[in-house]
Amino acid sequence: MKNFLTVCILAFFSATTVFSQNKKEVLMTIDSKPVYASEFERVYKKNLDLVQDESQKDIDGYLQLFIDYKLKIAEAQAQGLDKEENYLKEFSKYRDQLSRNYLFEDKVAEELAKEAYERGKEDINASHILIRVDYEALPQDTLAAYNKLKGIRERALKGEDFSKLAKTYSEEPGAKETGGDLGYFTVFNMVYPFETTAYNTKVGEISDIVRTSFGYHILKVNDKRARMPKISVSHIMISDKKGARTFNPEERINEIYTMLKQGENFESLAKQFSDDKNSAIMGGKLKPFTKGDLRAPEFEDAAYALKNPGDLSKPVKTDFGWHILRLEEKFPMETFEEQKPELEKKVNEGDRSKIVTSATNKKIKEKYGFKKEESYLPFFDTYLGDDILKRKWVMTPIPADQDKTLFVIGDKKSTYSDFAKYIEERQKTTRPYKLKETLLVDFYDEFETEELKDYFKERLEYENEDYAAILNEYRDGLLIFDVMDKNIWQKGKNDSIGIQEYYNKTKQNYHWKQRVDADIYAATSEVLAQQVQKMLGEGKTAEEVKAALNTGDKVNVLITPGVFEIDQRELPNNIEINKGVSKIYPSNDSFVVVNIKEIIAPGPKSLEDVKGKVLSNYQNDLEASWMKSLHSKYKVDINKKTLKHVKKQLK
16 A cells, blocks of 8 residues: 555644644644644654655645645544544553553552562472462351461471372362472463562472462472573574475475585575575574563474574474574573563553552542542442342432532542443453442442543643643544545455456556576585586486485485576576576575576466555555545645744744
8 A cells, every 4th residue: 555654654643732732823724623833843843754755855745745644534533433432442542551651650660660570580480279269258268268278288387298288189270180380480470469479488488378369379489590591593494384385394494404414504594495584684593582482482492402602403393384593692681671661561561550550549649639428338239239240230320319429539520320330331341249249349449440540641631742642643543544444445455346447457567577487406516506407407307306416314405496587586696597407506605506497478467466466556546536535525724824934933
């Protein structure tokens, strides 16, 4: 899509905030709706370097780009896309994420991140015994579970085998087989109270009893070890998912491994044969990682098994294909400052967030003022029917004389009715409750937190210029995407007749270059390449050449058959296109001979061959026609005096 980059750039545009509007200098109106000069000036300065079309870099050219963007926003609103449920949900999600940067400015998140960093220097191997009891259990059931585990703990402290106790008594699924063994884990792998107990217990010792949402636990810490530092490796990958391959992927990776053991250059083989194109151009080199970063445990295990830079792994199978790894470098542990952004993100998104939320709620209350009215429990205990426990409660209107204020934040009141509406919606996604009182307490805490945060976010958009600008950028960026998707991208994608007609009109634009049906022979030496030439000249087949030259465990020749365009990566540079056996071409430390079996003249590509490109061009045509209609639909009036002033300011 030709103009998709333009859309992405303009997704940063909308900065219409109360701050810019206060300047009251109107640059233009769209159907009498004002657009302020301050917004245009801001986005012009911010995005000028991203604009690739030189004609749009002067102010008049950029103004046309800006007008097109504003017309798309106007049309999105006219089509009601800003009222769509998915749009509102996505925007709310982003607002929640963005506001975290402002809500959690206090030291709590940073302190928890520092704690996580220190803990993360170690992996812990532990076993545990669990006696299940949920937070809603009756007091006598909770006490019984606690006393049961207390008795088990006393037996463990006296020396009874922990694994046997776990197999006998633990209520964790699978405990009879595992004996409670959790293996190695690190920070953020377990719920926070459990993690804290694990890190505070010495090796060989039995922990105190700890309560989590699962029940009561005791742990035995079996070992603590230093966490693995990041490493850097290079790899050669042969995919086994690349359609109908003309060779066996496992056989190919073993051939390459043999060549490496013979002393062939790793980077050259990666560039020539690796199916990981992104790393191939770098000689196979990957970004540094640690265990758990990749979605390929077999790959990680093989990488960490390498001891010294330069060491090679044997071929390794993963879900992506076959790999050969070479260790490049081992790195020291990252500093706290380097890990801080990721750690704070995990703190705010995990169960530690409850600690942060509590501190944040306190901060908001102190900033804006908070007053809680009389207890809501007596009223709601009667008002809510028992069907709330089945998640089927239907709200009935609360009479005005009973609809009291629940609490007040700043100048905003939250009423019993507001809380009742929240309960009705929240019950649909809650876990089952046994007691109405427990549900009410949990829901009230959630509701109060949500109302506090919503009030903070509402005020934040008026109080913080940067926040308001970023939020509006995202708000309008979502609308741009939705309006383009509805009117251009999906319309084009689903219009099979229109795509066919467009292809028929423009098929002269889609042509194959000259191609060859050929076998490409990459030999490890010029002498071997000469032997390949000789054997091919004698009429030997590719399999016969391979059988003769790849003897025993030694791989001297790799053969890649296929149909190739003349400038395709697999062919040597500047190859002479003649039918038959080519001369020898040096390439990436190999010597290449090409047996051209057929020369295929340039010709038109079928629609199937170029469907993606045709679709993109068709959508560009649809967009051009659509934009023309928007310019006719909306009246745009530019204030020439303001534009002149803007030009002076920007110069």
